[in-house]
Amino acid sequence: MILDVNGVTKVFSGRRKSRVVANDNLTFRIHEGEIYGLLGHNGAGKTTLVNQILGLSTPDSGKIMLMGESVLQSPARARSICSVQPQSQVPLGLLTPKQAVSLMGKMRAGENFDPKRVEELFDALDMTEWANTVGEKLSGGFRRLTSFCMAVIAPGNLVILDEPTNDVDPVRRRYLWQVIRNLTNDGTSVILVTHNVVEAEKAVDRVAILHKGKFLAQGTPSEVKSSVSNQMRIELSVAKESAEIEIPGWALSSYQNGSRILFSMDPANVPATIDWAKNQVDKGFVMDYSLSPTTIEDAYITLTSGKAVV
Numbered sequence: 001m002i003l004d005v006n007g008v009t010k011v012f013s014g015r016r017k018s019r020v021v022a023n024d025n026l027t028f029r030i031h032e033g034e035i036y037g038l039l040g041h042n043g044a045g046k047t048t049l050v051n052q053i054l055g056l057s058t059p060d061s062g063k064i065m066l067m068g069e070s071v072l073q074s075p076a077r078a079r080s081i082c083s084v085q086p087q088s089q090v091p092l093g094l095l096t097p098k099q100a101v102s103l104m105g106k107m108r109a110g111e112n113f114d115p116k117r118v119e120e121l122f123d124a125l126d127m128t129e130w131a132n133t134v135g136e137k138l139s140g141g142f143r144r145l146t147s148f149c150m151a152v153i154a155p156g157n158l159v160i161l162d163e164p165t166n167d168v169d170p171v172r173r174r175y176l177w178q179v180i181r182n183l184t185n186d187g188t189s190v191i192l193v194t195h196n197v198v199e200a201e202k203a204v205d206r207v208a209i210l211h212k213g214k215f216l217a218q219g220t221p222s223e224v225k226s227s228v229s230n231q232m233r234i235e236l237s238v239a240k241e242s243a244e245i246e247i248p249g250w251a252l253s254s255y256q257n258g259s260r261i262l263f264s265m266d267p268a269n270v271p272a273t274i275d276w277a278k279n280q281v282d283k284g285f286v287m288d289y290s291l292s293p294t295t296i297e298d299a300y301i302t303l304t305s306g307k308a309v310v
C-alpha cells in the first residue's frame with residue numbers, strides 16, 4: 001500500500017472564534033498503480049488533505065502513513081515520495097519548458113536523470129514545438145502542461161495532480177491521461193484533485209466525494225453511481241436559456257444549469273421520454289438531447305446538493 005489515511009481531522013479557527021472543520025475524520029487507502037480521484041467543490045477540504053499528506057501541515061487527530069511510515073515522523077521523506085503538480089500555474093519566467101522540466105528531473109533523479117525522458121514526454125503531449133519557447137510567451141495550456149511534466153519527469157511513488165487539465169485543449173487532455181495511465185502501469189499511484197467530475201469518471205480507478213470536510217461516498221465510479229441510483233438520464237440543450245420547460249410526469253428529478261437541463265427517469269420510461277424529447281425538438285423548444293445511464297456527475301450533484309437531482 002502507498003497511502004493509508006486513518007481518521008484524519010483538521011480544524012482551523014475562523015473569524016470571531018468560529019471553527020472550520022476542513023477535514024472531518026477522513027479514512028482511505030491508495031494502492032500501488034491506482035488513480036484515486038478526490039472530487040469536491042471549492043472549500044471542500046481537498047488542499048487541506050493534500051497538505052497533510054505532504055507533511056506541510058499536521059492533522060489535529062488521525063494518522064497518515066506513506067509507504068508504511070508516519071508522515072508526521074518524517075515530513076521530508078513524505079515530500080521525496082510525492083511529486084506534486086500544484087493548482088496554481090508555476091511561474092516559469094524566462095525558463096523554457098525544456099529547461100524547467102530538465103531542472104526538475106535533475107533535482108529529483110540526480111545522476112539517474114535521463115534527458116531523453118524530457119523529449120519522450122514532450123512528444124507524448126505533442127508539445128515539442130514549444131519546448132524552447134520562454135515561459136512568459138507560452139499559452140496557459142502549455143504552461144499547465146509544463147507544470148505537469150515537472151511533476152512526472154522523475155515521479156515519486158505518489159503523484160498528486162491538482163486540476164492538471166485546466167486550460168489544456170481536448171486533444172492534449174487525452175494525451176495527458178495516457179501519460180498518467182502509463183505511469184501507473186509502472187506502479188506509480190496518482191491522486192487526482194479536481195472539480196471536473198465528468199473527466200474524472202473516465203480517468204480514475206476509485207473516487208471519493210469530499211463535501212464540507214466529509215467523505216460522502218467512496219469507491220469505483222460504478223459503486224459511487226449505484227449508491228445513488230440506477231436510473232437513466234436525459235440531457236437537453238434548450239433553445240433559449242430563459243425557456244422554462246415543464247417538468248414531465250416521468251421525471252424523477254431535474255436540474256438546470258443555463259441552457260442545459262437534466263431529467264432522471266426509471267429505465268422503463270425511456271420510450272416515453274424519447275417521444276417527449278422529439279416533440280420538444282419539433283416545437284423548437286429544445287435544440288438537441290442525449291439519453292444515457294446516470295453519470296458520476298449526477299451522483300456528485302445529488303450527494304453534494306442534498307437534493308434528489310438527476
Ligand SMILES: Nc1ncnc2c1ncn2[C@@H]1O[C@H](COP(=O)(O)OP(=O)(O)OP(=O)(O)O)[C@@H](O)[C@H]1O
Nearest residue numbers: 012013020022040041042043044045046047048049
Ligand atoms: N489556513 C487556514 N486558516 C483558516 N481556514 C482555512 C485555512 N486553510 C483552509 N481553510 C478553510 O478550510 C476549508 C477547506 O479549504 P481547502 O483549501 O482545503 O478547500 P479546497 O477543497 O482545496 O478548495 P478549492 O477547490 O477552492 O481549492 C475552507 O473553508 C477554507 O476556508
